[in-house]
Amino acid sequence: xxxxxxxxxxxxxxxxxxxxxxxxxxxxxxxxxxxxxxxxxxxxxxxxxxxxxxxxxxxxxxxxxxxxxxxxxxxxxxxxxxxxxxxxxxxxxxxxxxxxxxxxxxxxxxxxxxxxxxxxxxxxxxxxxxxxxxxxxxxxxxxxxxxxxxxxxxxxxxxxxxxxxxxxxxxxxxxxxxxxxxxx
Numbered sequence: 419x420x421x422x423x424x425x426x427x428x429x430x431x432x433x434x435x436x437x438x439x440x441x442x443x444x445x446x447x448x449x450x451x452x453x454x455x456x457x458x459x460x461x462x463x464x465x466x467x468x469x470x471x472x473x474x475x476x477x478x479x480x481x482x483x484x485x486x487x488x489x490x491x492x493x494x495x496x497x498x499x500x501x502x503x504x505x506x507x508x509x510x511x512x513x514x515x516x517x518x519x520x521x522x523x524x525x526x527x528x529x530x531x532x533x534x535x536x537x538x539x540x541x542x543x544x545x546x547x548x549x550x551x552x553x554x555x556x557x558x559x560x561x562x563x564x565x566x567x568x569x570x571x572x573x574x575x576x577x578x579x580x581x582x583x584x585x586x587x588x589x590x591x592x593x594x595x596x597x598x599x600x601x602x
Contacts, residue, residue, distance in 0.1 A: 420463075420464040420467070422464050422465075422468050423449075423453075423464060423467040423468050423471065425468075426449075426467070426468040426469075426471035426472050427449065427471045429471075429472065429475070429498075430442075430445055430449075430471045430472055430474075430475060433475055433478035433479075433480070433481060434474070434475070434477070434478055437478060437479050438477055438478065440551055440552060441474055441477055441551075443551070443552050443553040444474065444549060444550070444551050444552070444553055445470075445471065445473070445474050446553060447549045447550075447553030447554070447555075448470045448473065448474075448545045448546050448549045449467060449470040449471045449545075451470070451544075451545040451548070451549055451555075452466050452467050452469070452470035452541065452542065452545040453467050453470075455541040455544065455545060455593070455597075457600055458537055458541055458593065458596045458597065458600060459536075459537050459538045459541055462536075462537075462538040465501075465503065465504060465507070465538060466538050466541055466542060468504055469504055469507040469508055469511070469538075469542050470542060470545050470546075472491065472495060472500075472504070472508055473488075473491070473507075473508050473511045473512075473542065473546060474487060474491065475487075475491040475494060475495065475508070476488060476489065476490035476491025476492070476494065476508070477491075481494045484521075484523065485521070486514075486517060486518060486521050486523055488508060488509050488510065488511060488512075488514035488517065488518070488527075489509060489514075489518065489523060489526065489527055489530075489531075491508045491509070492505040492506065492508045492509030492530070492531055493505075493530070495508060502531075503534075505531060506531040506532050506533070506534065507534070507538065507539060507542055509527060509530070509531035509533075510527070510531065510533045510534070510539065511539075511542050511543060511546060512542075512543045512546045512547055512582075512586065513543070513578075513579075513582035513585055513586045514527065515527060515528070515533065515582075516578040516579075516581045516582035516585075517574070517575070517578045517582075519578070519581075520574045520577055520578040520581075521574065535589075537592070537593075537596060539589070540589040540590070540592045540593045540596075541593050541596075543586065543589045543590065543593075544589065544590050544593035544594075547561050547562075547586060547590060548561060548590070549561070550564055551564065551568070558586070558587065558590050562579060562583065565579055566579070
């Protein structure tokens with residue numbers, strides 16, 4: 419594990435392990451999956467792994483402010499002096515722009531954090547959206563069904579996933595194609 423990934427893991431553990439143990443299980447598994455995807459992103463391998471460790475930091479007590487974890491986490495990371503690109507990956511992970519829109523925060527998100535569409539952002543989305551809340555491996559279909567069941571049909575999270583699903587599937591498909599094209 420690289421020094422920045424170790425730091426990200428330490429910070430994530432400190433904020434999530436005791437306060438949100440189920441979220442911690444998810445984050446650990448997402449980070450492990452991201453490490454396995456590192457070969458797909460070349461020089462961004464360390465960035466991908468750090469983003470995976472920190473992608474849900476915005477749920478943590480003391481970090482959460484708006485209730486929109488992607489934005490809260492990215493703002494917190496920026497205040498802590500983390501690189502802007504890392505904060506932006508966290509801000510936009512897993513179609514966060516659709517949640518931002520549902521919460522009336524789309525312009526805020528866009529003005530504060532640039533969105534990238536790269537193998538690195540795709541890999542982060544893939545790692546997150548193929549990992550269940552307890553760290554289990556899931557297909558994207560299983561993950562989306564689990565989210566819908568957990569939040570219920572009327573929740574803002576369920577509603578934004580309906581809009582986000584096509585974009586999410588495209589990103590996951592790109593990562594799957596990259597995996598198929600790469601020798602093990």
